[in-house]
Amino acid sequence: MKGQVIVSDGKLAQASVFTSLKGLVDGAAPRFRTASEYVEATLRAAILSGRLAGGLALRQEELAEIFGVSRMPVREALRQLEAQALVDFVPHRGAVVTEISADDAADNYAIRLALEPMALSLSIPHLAEPDFVLAADLIAEMDEEADPGRMGELNRRFHLSLYARAGRVKLLLLVEQQLAAADRYLRFHLAAKGREHMSQQDHRAMLKAAGERDVPAAVQVLEGHLRTAASTIAAFFASRG
Amino acid sequence: MKGQVIVSDGKLAQASVFTSLKGLVDGAAPRFRTASEYVEATLRAAILSGRLAGGLALRQEELAEIFGVSRMPVREALRQLEAQALVDFVPHRGAVVTEISADDAADNYAIRLALEPMALSLSIPHLAEPDFVLAADLIAEMDEEADPGRMGELNRRFHLSLYARAGRVKLLLLVEQQLAAADRYLRFHLAAKGREHMSQQDHRAMLKAAGERDVPAAVQVLEGHLRTAASTIAAFFASRG
DNA sequence: TATCATAAAATTGGATCCAATATCCATTTT
DNA sequence: AAAATGGATATTGGATCCAATTTTATGATA
Numbered sequence: 001m002k003g004q005v006i007v008s009d010g011k012l013a014q015a016s017v018f019t020s021l022k023g024l025v026d027g028a029a030p031r032f033r034t035a036s037e038y039v040e041a042t043l044r045a046a047i048l049s050g051r052l053a054g055g056l057a058l059r060q061e062e063l064a065e066i067f068g069v070s071r072m073p074v075r076e077a078l079r080q081l082e083a084q085a086l087v088d089f090v091p092h093r094g095a096v097v098t099e100i101s102a103d104d105a106a107d108n109y110a111i112r113l114a115l116e117p118m119a120l121s122l123s124i125p126h127l128a129e130p131d132f133v134l135a136a137d138l139i140a141e142m143d144e145e146a147d148p149g150r151m152g153e154l155n156r157r158f159h160l161s162l163y164a165r166a167g168r169v170k171l172l173l174l175v176e177q178q179l180a181a182a183d184r185y186l187r188f189h190l191a192a193k194g195r196e197h198m199s200q201q202d203h204r205a206m207l208k209a210a211g212e213r214d215v216p217a218a219v220q221v222l223e224g225h226l227r228t229a230a231s232t233i234a235a236f237f238a239s240r241g
Numbered sequence: 242m243k244g245q246v247i248v249s250d251g252k253l254a255q256a257s258v259f260t261s262l263k264g265l266v267d268g269a270a271p272r273f274r275t276a277s278e279y280v281e282a283t284l285r286a287a288i289l290s291g292r293l294a295g296g297l298a299l300r301q302e303e304l305a306e307i308f309g310v311s312r313m314p315v316r317e318a319l320r321q322l323e324a325q326a327l328v329d330f331v332p333h334r335g336a337v338v339t340e341i342s343a344d345d346a347a348d349n350y351a352i353r354l355a356l357e358p359m360a361l362s363l364s365i366p367h368l369a370e371p372d373f374v375l376a377a378d379l380i381a382e383m384d385e386e387a388d389p390g391r392m393g394e395l396n397r398r399f400h401l402s403l404y405a406r407a408g409r410v411k412l413l414l415l416v417e418q419q420l421a422a423a424d425r426y427l428r429f430h431l432a433a434k435g436r437e438h439m440s441q442q443d444h445r446a447m448l449k450a451a452g453e454r455d456v457p458a459a460v461q462v463l464e465g466h467l468r469t470a471a472s473t474i475a476a477f478f479a480s481r482g
Numbered sequence: 483t484a485t486c487a488t489a490a491a492a493t494t495g496g497a498t499c500c501a502a503t504a505t506c507c508a509t510t511t512t
Numbered sequence: 513a514a515a516a517t518g519g520a521t522a523t524t525g526g527a528t529c530c531a532a533t534t535t536t537a538t539g540a541t542a
Contacts, residue, residue, distance in 0.1 A: 034495065035495080036495085036496090069496080075317070076317065076320055079321060083321055085414075094523075107409045115355050117355075118352075169344075170326065170345070170348035277525080300493075302492090311527045313527070313528095330494095333494055334493080
């Protein structure tokens with residue numbers, strides 16, 4: 001079997017990462033329609049969570065064995081991830097997990113800074129009681145949460161809860177993608193500053209302004225929130241990597 | 242051969258569309274590294290240009306024959322297009338070209354209205370003489386151009402020329418995608434209002450403001466430009482589709 | 483004639499197989 | 513000892529093959 005190859009040389013660390021992949025999505029997510037969707041979702045979660053680090057080469061055959069499928073669904077999944085800029089195809093070398101850099105982080109925040117105020121502005125007039133309740137619940141959950149990965153998800157869902165009534169599905173789709181990508185950087189943010197810098201007061205202020213249908217105030221808080229996060233992460237990259 | 246099947250029943254019209262596909266990209270574009278890239282580029286151009294209308298089912302085997310490849314590169318290309326929201330996979334039915342609707346157009350313009358002012362603001366301080374020359378040239382070309390398809394391309398390139406120095410590659414990538422998607426609607430715009438409504442005075446005003454490094458003025462013109470286009474297209478859909 | 487059951491055709495997702503090509507390592511040569 | 517060279521090995525892109533499932537056509541029956 002090729003399994004031995006994985007642990008034979010310097011790839012042991014990778015092997016332990018890979019072998020833990022399979023169960024990653026199984027718990028929360030529903031069953032997938034196709035194998036490639038399953039592989040794609042699992043790999044995407046692993047990359048966004050940082051479990052598969054930038055620069056790592058993902059070889060099709062190896063992944064196929066781990067997931068218990070042929071190389072074909074793996075190939076399709078990797079192509080999808082390529083379209084999402086999560087991997088680069090290098091001929092005869094494999095799909096390489098894209099590196100995250102200060103520049104990428106800046107890009108991500110510039111995009112969010114453009115899209116999210118738009119989404120929020122469109123959504124606020126149509127938000128209803130259940131939306132406010134959900135948002136408040138998520139803030140409360142974040143107060144309790146310690147795990148950084150789960151924290152990222154809660155943060156994402158909070159933001160989306162306020163944008164949900166924007167009525168523009170493709171806009172929201174883009175926002176979701178950018179929020180998911182932001183998780184890759186948020187981990188550094190939390191590591192650098194601790195979870196108290198999750199800016200829960202910003203979240204509360206946004207919710208309050210939204211409740212009062214005060215679009216300019218909500219947008220102002222959101223923009224400050226994003227700019228703060230962006231500069232924190234920029235500082236982190238400047239100091240370390 | 243299956244070729245006969247294509248022309249045997251009611252699919253004749255589709256066949257003539259399909260068979261003209263192959264050469265679509267050959268002229269301008271360089272050779273592609275892989276077959277799937279070639280297929281993808283050709284299909285994308287055909288969909289964005291409106292040559293493959295919304296609702297049309299793209300069957301893998303049929304495309305494979307037309308392109309002279311097996312079903313596999315076709316499959317990969319279609320998956321890529323799915324990621325770009327240009328087709329939907331319907332099980333056992335084929336990849337269906339997504340319909341364009343008033344709602345989609347509104348989404349597209351909302352996204353552009355969020356992203357492009359950001360790109361323009363970031364870019365203006367770094368624009369240099371060659372950028373202004375290129376932009377001016379493109380305006381002049383548009384004055385002469387009659388063909389709607391080519392007009393769309395010129396318009397796209399003009400906008401990009403002013404955003405080019407934003408220094409945020411992923412942001413620009415998104416902008417490019419949205420501009421390409423906008424071509425699908427621009428065709429209706431031109432059909433409805435004639436090419437004099439291409440708002441060349443807006444283009445000139447944007448270029449002037451950019452030349453004076455007047456970011457707020459340039460952004461204001463751009464926003465007005467996009468809002469006008471959006472409402473024109475909304476009116477078009479309201480009257481017709 | 484309309485409707486429902488049943489069989490045939492078509493289409494996809496996935497597996498396996500094949501050819502082309504780049505990488506990597508050992509050996510040789512300077 | 514370092515560099516060049518040649519061949520084994522690994523890896524990918526593409527072709528062909530197979531199974532599952534849906535759609536569509538056909539025909540029987542009320």
